[in-house]
Amino acid sequence: MRILVVEDDEGIAGGLAATLRGAGYAVDISPTLSAAWTALHVEAFDMVLLDLGLPDGDGIDWLRRLRQEGLHLPVLILTARDALPDRIAGLDEGADDYLVKPFDPGELLARMRVALRRSEGRASPVLRHGDLEVDPAAHTVRRAGALVPLRAKEFALLLALLRASGQVLTRQRLEEALYGFDDALESNALEVHIHHLRRKLGNELLQTVRGVGYYVPRADAKPLPAGPA
Known part of the structure; x- marks a missing residue:
């Protein structure tokens, strides 16, 4: 954010x-x-x-x-x-x-x-997606009740994607959500955070639309086609 x-x-x-x-x-x-x-x-x-x-x-x-x-x-x-x-x-x-x-x-x-x-039109302070629970106030992530430790940027990236569940967010939009004007940004930083989130939370949660960006599918939705590279 x-x-x-x-x-x-x-x-x-x-x-x-x-x-x-x-x-x-x-x-x-x-x-x-x-x-x-x-x-x-x-x-x-x-x-x-x-x-x-x-x-x-x-x-x-x-x-x-x-x-x-x-x-x-x-x-x-x-x-x-x-x-x-x-x-x-x-x-x-x-x-x-x-x-x-x-x-x-x-x-x-x-x-x-x-x-x-x-x-965002939410009443609950906790974001839920399937068996995933994210508490922005406590900065905690649980999957099937088990605590999943995330680094600050990983947590911020997950929040951005969950808050836009079902929408594809471009690389630029995600970088804008994670970094300010004066923050140092390596060219592959976003991909590194995505890789770490997939390793900790599973590959199925974060989907890629090649050449466009990333998204978290809605819990009841089918994944979007990957599209051209």
Whole structure:
């Protein structure tokens, strides 16, 4: 999952990035609204964490424009503005949640999980696929009740594929979900993670459409044809 942090305070932005990366998210930081707008239109993000008082404008106006253009990804406002009218305005303009600084990192991560779950139309916090159970909060994976240890990128890749179950995700989309602008990325990194997941979870779970990408079939669906290389 890739998160865009819109925050001009370097200390706060750095702390948020460390917290999010520690939880397995890929993170990019935009110190201005214009930079954030550009980032959203050239890369795929799963969520925005938005400050309101930015050097080039107000986050509420930016959020209003975002929703008017039909961008529906979850947005959580993180701000020092604690007045009730500000909270109401943020939520009315399309924010999925509103947290007042300072806040506990654990609460932020929990609210992020709720917002992502709502955006996917899920009620349960645990993702299930056949005998596979994935708990994003606990960062655990179980197959037929047995714990399967995964590394951070493997876990993030599995989540991305399960959340899009039945859809083929291109290599580019998966790399965007796993790595930020500043992350080092080796040319075969994605294939290595796929190989490790198949070794730990079985070859049948992760399917390849050659020349296109990868997907997890829906539990009741037949695999798609592999297609041309």
